[in-house]
Amino acid sequence: xxxFIGQFKYTIDTKGRINIPAKFRKAISPExxxxxxxxxxxxxxxxxxxLDEWSKFEEKLRQLSTNQKDHRLYIRMATSxxxxxxxxxxxxxxxPQYLIDLVKIEKEILITGSLDKLEIWxxxxxxxxxxxxxxxxxxxAEKIDxxxxxx
Amino acid sequence: xxxFIGQFKYTIDTKGRINIPAKFRKAISPExxxxxxxxxxxxxxxxxxxLDEWSKFEEKLRQLSTNQKDHRLYIRMATSxxxxxxxxxxxxxxxPQYLIDLVKIEKEILITGSLDKLEIWxxxxxxxxxxxxxxxxxxxAEKIDxxxxxx
DNA sequence: TATTATTTACCCACTTTTACCCACTTTTAA
DNA sequence: TTAAAAGTGGGTAAAAGTGGGTAAATAATA
Numbered sequence: 341x342x343x344f345i346g347q348f349k350y351t352i353d354t355k356g357r358i359n360i361p362a363k364f365r366k367a368i369s370p371e372x373x374x375x376x377x378x379x380x381x382x383x384x385x386x387x388x389x390x391l392d393e394w395s396k397f398e399e400k401l402r403q404l405s406t407n408q409k410d411h412r413l414y415i416r417m418a419t420s421x422x423x424x425x426x427x428x429x430x431x432x433x434x435x436p437q438y439l440i441d442l443v444k445i446e447k448e449i450l451i452t453g454s455l456d457k458l459e460i461w462x463x464x465x466x467x468x469x470x471x472x473x474x475x476x477x478x479x480x481a482e483k484i485d486x487x488x489x490x491x
Numbered sequence: 492x493x494x495f496i497g498q499f500k501y502t503i504d505t506k507g508r509i510n511i512p513a514k515f516r517k518a519i520s521p522e523x524x525x526x527x528x529x530x531x532x533x534x535x536x537x538x539x540x541x542l543d544e545w546s547k548f549e550e551k552l553r554q555l556s557t558n559q560k561d562h563r564l565y566i567r568m569a570t571s572x573x574x575x576x577x578x579x580x581x582x583x584x585x586x587p588q589y590l591i592d593l594v595k596i597e598k599e600i601l602i603t604g605s606l607d608k609l610e611i612w613x614x615x616x617x618x619x620x621x622x623x624x625x626x627x628x629x630x631x632a633e634k635i636d637x638x639x640x641x642x
Numbered sequence: 643t644a645t646t647a648t649t650t651a652c653c654c655a656c657t658t659t660t661a662c663c664c665a666c667t668t669t670t671a672a
Numbered sequence: 673t674t675a676a677a678a679g680t681g682g683g684t685a686a687a688a689g690t691g692g693g694t695a696a697a698t699a700a701t702a
Contacts, residue, residue, distance in 0.1 A: 351680075355660090359679055377496065382629050398494065402606060404635070412533060413624050414631045420603035420610070422496035424514070429663070430679075438498060504691065506650090513688055580652065581689075 342369050342390050344453025349463065352449055356440065357432040361451060364458065365431050376433050378460075379422035383469060386439050386460040391424075393456045435460070493518050493541050495604030500614065503600050507591065508583040512602060515609065516582050527584055527609075530573035534620060537590050537611040542575075544607045586611070 348361040360376075368374070372390035381387035389397060401418060404411035421442070425433040435445075443462060450463040461469075473480075499512040511527075519525070523541035532538035540548060552569060555562035572593070576584040586596075594613055601614040612620075624631075 353681065355682085357680090362678060379496075380628070382632065398606065406533075410631055410634060413627065414635055415605060416603070416610075417621075417624075417628045417631070419496045419605050420498050422604070424496065426661095428661075432679090434660085436497070502690075506692090508690095510689060577651095583689090585650080 341456075342367050342372070342393060343455060344458055345455070347450060347452045350449055350451060351447055352435065352440070352445060356435050356437060357428070358435055358449055358451070358460070359430070359432050360427060360458075362431065364451075364453060365427070374427040375424060376427075376458075377422055377424050378433065378435060378439065379418060380439065380442060381459060384443050384461075384465050386435065386443055386445075388433070388458040388460060389456070394422075492607075493520055493523070493544060494606060495609055496606075498601060498603045501600055501602060502598055503586065503591070503596060507585050507588065508579070509586055509600055509602070509611070510581070510583050511578060511609075513582065515602075515604060516578070525578040527576050527578075528573050529576055529584070529586060529590065529611075530569065531590065531593060532610055535594050535612075535616050537586065537594055537596075539584070539609040539611060540607070545573075 344364050344367055346361070346363065350359045350361075352358045368390050369392055371392040375391040376388045377391060377394035378386060378388045397418075401415050404415060406412050406415070421439060423434075423436045423439070425435075427433060443460075443465065445460075445462045448463050450461040450466050452459045452461065452466070495515050495518055497512070497514065501510045503509050519541045520543055522543040526542040527539045528542060528545035529537060529539045548569075552566050555566060557563050557566070572590065574587045574590070576586070578584055594611075594616065596611075596613045599614050601612040601617050603610045603612065603617070
């Protein structure tokens with residue numbers, strides 16, 4: 341089981357490649373076969389799943405019903421933006437142009453670890469996002485704690 | 492079991508042929524015999540099932556009852572538009588004219604992976620469709636998550 | 643049924659894109 | 673201070689995608 345934490349700044353090159361932090365590369369489980377599935381994330385970022393983690397997610401998607409519109413749309417959101425990409429010899433993966441456009445990435449990117457997957461942000465978007473919910477950390481914690489037992 | 496993800500832009504040529512993404516061709520199981528069943532999809536796109544996946548779907552259709560009008564109509568929708576097509580040496584399939592007309596495809600097409608099947612779109616239709624439900628990804632996820640345990 | 647017309651499938655060739663490899667620069671750590 | 677590791681950039685061969693000619697198969701017509 342992979343476990344990613346932390347944040348790292350990189351640049352995306354003219355060929356659409358981005359570096360994966362060395363720390364993360366070391367944390368990927370062998371079952372992932374050095375492969376990521378990159379797709380649209382939530383809150384305007386890109387999600388990158390190691391292949392083994394993606395498979396688990398996909399398994400859940402397959403249990404949904406194509407006959408229900410909500411399910412169909414959800415599956416479409418998750419799969420049609422997805423792209424498989426293997427680490428090259430330098431430890432980089434290729435990001436498809438449509439995802440770069442979707443989350444408005446230019447030259448600078450921010451990669452964050454989020455337990456089972458990575459998030460790829462436009463650094464400005466990330467900053468605004470965190471600023472917007474800055475005050476809510478404590479509030480969220482309490483809210484979640486009411487339902488589940490977190491700490 | 493095939494698993495298709497991602498989106499790819501192609502053109503349909505004067506002979507009505509479209510390319511199948513190389514990545515998808517590699518993902519087709521041998522049982523499909525390089526053959527697709529192409530039929531009318533939902534939300535204004537065409538669905539293309541590898542033959543083995545179509546067989547599974549067909550099996551489900553057979554369990555419905557011709558004596559019930561709803562079932563009868565549903566079976567008719569799913570089957571009467573269907574057409575079998577084999578990959579040519581270049582990895583292309585032929586799309587029947589009535590389906591091209593149905594979803595208003597012109598020169599440009601967009602092929603997306605949707606786990607067990609492919610979706611073939613007019614790129615404009617896809618864009619409008621995704622824009623319409625753009626804000627809903629997060630909402631859908633929460634909605635689905637309330638019933639099932641998705642993430 | 644024979645002949646012609648039309649469609650389909652196969653093959654070849656050209657263009658574009660991708661993946662792989664190598665090399666340089668910068669950062670980290672001893 | 674130096675060696676190793678990490679990160680960045682770019683050339684090139686191989687793969688993927690596109691277009692079109694021709695033969696085979698099918699359909700249409702006399």
